[in-house]
Amino acid sequence: xxxxxxxxxxxxxxxxxxxxxxxxxxxxxxxxxxxxxxxxxxxxxxxxxxxxxxxxxxxxxxxxxxxxxxxxxxxxxxxxxxxxxxxxxxxxxxxxxxxxxxxxxxxxxxxxxxxxxxxxxxxxxxxxxxxxxxxxxxxxxxxxxxxxxxxxxxxxxxxxxxxxxxxxxxxxxxxxxxxxxxxxxxxxxxxxxxxxxxxxxxxxxxxxxxxxxxxxxxxxxxxxxxxxxxxxxxxxxxxxxxxxxxxxxxxxxxxxxxxxxxxxxxxxxxxxxxxxxxxxxxxxxxxxxxxxxxxxxxxxxxxxxxxxxxxxxxxxxxxxxxxxxxxxxxxxxxxxxxxxxxxxxxxxxxxxxxxxxxxxxxxxxxxxxxxxxxxxxxxxxxxxxxxxxxxxxxxxxxxxxxxxxxxxxxxxxxxxxxxxxxxxxxxxxxxxxxxxxxxxxxxxxxxxxxxxxxxxxxxxxxxxxxxxxxxxxxxxxxxxxxxxxxxxxxxxxxxxxxxxxxxxxxxxxxxxxxxxxxxxxxxxxxxxxxxxxxxxxxxxxxxxxxxxxxxxxxxxxxxxxxxxx
Amino acid sequence: xxxxxxxxxxxxxxxxxxxxxxxxxxxxxxxxxxxxxxxxxxxxxxxxxxxxxxxxxxxxxxxxxxxxxxxxxxx
Numbered sequence: 215x216x217x218x219x220x221x222x223x224x225x226x227x228x229x230x231x232x233x234x235x236x237x238x239x240x241x242x243x244x245x246x247x248x249x250x251x252x253x254x255x256x257x258x259x260x261x262x263x264x265x266x267x268x269x270x271x272x273x274x275x276x277x278x279x280x281x282x283x284x285x286x287x288x289x290x291x292x293x294x295x296x297x298x299x300x301x302x303x304x305x306x307x308x309x310x311x312x313x314x315x316x317x318x319x320x321x322x323x324x325x326x327x328x329x330x331x332x333x334x335x336x337x338x339x340x341x342x343x344x345x346x347x348x349x350x351x352x353x354x355x356x357x358x359x360x361x362x363x364x365x366x367x368x369x370x371x372x373x374x375x376x377x378x379x380x381x382x383x384x385x386x387x388x389x390x391x392x393x394x395x396x397x398x399x400x401x402x403x404x405x406x407x408x409x410x411x412x413x414x415x416x417x418x419x420x421x422x423x424x425x426x427x428x429x430x431x432x433x434x435x436x437x438x439x440x441x442x443x444x445x446x447x448x449x450x451x452x453x454x455x456x457x458x459x460x461x462x463x464x465x466x467x468x469x470x471x472x473x474x475x476x477x478x479x480x481x482x483x484x485x486x487x488x489x490x491x492x493x494x495x496x497x498x499x500x501x502x503x504x505x506x507x508x509x510x511x512x513x514x515x516x517x518x519x520x521x522x523x524x525x526x527x528x529x530x531x532x533x534x535x536x537x538x539x540x541x542x543x544x545x546x547x548x549x550x551x552x553x554x555x556x557x558x559x560x561x562x563x564x565x566x567x568x569x570x571x572x573x574x575x576x577x578x579x580x581x582x583x584x585x586x587x588x589x590x591x592x593x594x595x596x597x598x599x600x601x602x603x604x605x606x607x608x609x610x611x612x613x614x615x616x617x618x619x620x621x622x623x624x625x626x627x628x629x630x631x632x633x634x635x636x637x638x639x640x641x642x643x644x645x646x647x648x649x650x651x652x653x654x655x656x657x658x659x660x661x662x663x664x665x666x667x668x669x670x671x672x673x674x675x676x677x678x679x680x681x682x683x684x685x686x687x688x689x690x691x692x693x694x695x696x697x698x699x700x701x702x703x704x705x706x707x708x709x710x711x712x713x714x715x716x717x718x719x720x721x722x723x724x725x726x727x728x729x730x731x732x733x734x735x736x737x738x739x740x741x742x743x744x745x746x747x748x749x750x751x752x753x754x755x756x757x758x759x760x761x762x763x764x765x766x767x768x769x770x771x772x773x774x775x776x777x778x779x
Numbered sequence: 780x781x782x783x784x785x786x787x788x789x790x791x792x793x794x795x796x797x798x799x800x801x802x803x804x805x806x807x808x809x810x811x812x813x814x815x816x817x818x819x820x821x822x823x824x825x826x827x828x829x830x831x832x833x834x835x836x837x838x839x840x841x842x843x844x845x846x847x848x849x850x851x852x853x854x
Contacts, residue, residue: 666801678832697844
């Protein structure tokens, strides 16, 4: 029975009962749903369930060495989300989170593109409620843009699947050729969800507008589902190395000048996705392990950072660096957990980021991709700057603000402590972590060169920041909007299209007026001719009769010509 | 030492000392990189420091044309 449905499906169906349950029982019930869903992971690798409709086979539950690590981390993240959101008495967000997590888990186990499409769109429609949950004008607008883009991505996927089906007779979810049209459509679909350069606007636009619980969930599933899909379908596609390298590089500068700390984290998310995309582009066993390990570790430490900022938002009501500061004395546990997340993302030895990122850097070194290697090394210093230092520093230290608050609710603290513990455990015992990766390889991240090199890079980058701050070179954070690629469809296209539409409208009106004038003139001319010549009178002149007869002959001619020729 | 802590702060001085320790570690053991350029003495330290300054400089210069009013999209 359990093998008939994919993991996650029980979470989606079970979510329908959530509104009818009282607050605390609801949280326990959600935990049980996740554990029941996770039980399906013990069934082993292979195709477990498929259905046939109209001669088309839908593989709804299949698992392999790539699905397992993603399924594990998605279930862990779902549990952390339930704990983190336990203070929320309203059922709406719980239903959204449970069904959103379930859809993402089910998508990972899809064996064909049509099944993937169903869960792909399900993640979009369930997650949009987390953005709407903020109940602000901005969040409503942002949610509208988010759903349009997500559904648009699904349309590309569907088009690719239909084309593939018509070409090959099946739409199996497998490796695709980037040079074929179906492959390109699927590539774009994945690329939108993975927030590729210029397709990333939705990420920075929508995630910071979601509720404090919602952003934690959003940061986990959508983009990492895209990473899974790329790893499954486009491993070794060289263009991904270039795209990924750009992704690691450019969000750093945006993150440095961004004032909203949750938005800083979304730029950081974009940058981290770049590391994974580069690794998938390399495509070797070491690199794919690196991409999966990085996705796994990233879900934990980025979730932890979003939890920290969510707790600050929940208590203080803002996440703007210009308005925060000095919160360490009021929220010490939140601060320590956020610092652990910041150390992990910066890839300090003994933390999860280090053991994951080392795989990718080693894979790059082994393939001799020196330029990309240094781009990613530069990006690593950038990660320390904006996520490692900026986030904890401006929220909990920097300057004294007039804000007085208290520590985060106990459920948030528990979730953050579990997240922190996992970040440290992965960093301290990497061999257990490496054991769940798709390929069994021998890799030792803790050698003298790796550790000393990384420590030098990070401490000196931190020292540079200290110098900039201490000598007052670092400019103050300002309340502002930083332009991103969403500017194209929020300002540029309306800015160009509206005047263009107005011009077309004006031309249309003028043309209408012109033809109206012509018709009126003709009408007047014929009316005058008819009346003046007394065509309708009993006694008419011969010349008028000739005109009328000629006109009738002309009509007959047109009629015959139209019908018979 | 006392002067340094007074002028530079406790945490900042600690970071400075850590930097020095990690430089000394390189002199004690043999560090090598994934690429041959990284084998240059103290390369990661220079790279880390310079990268941070470059990121800051570019970030600040981008402020003038990427930074708009907070209600830019609401207008």
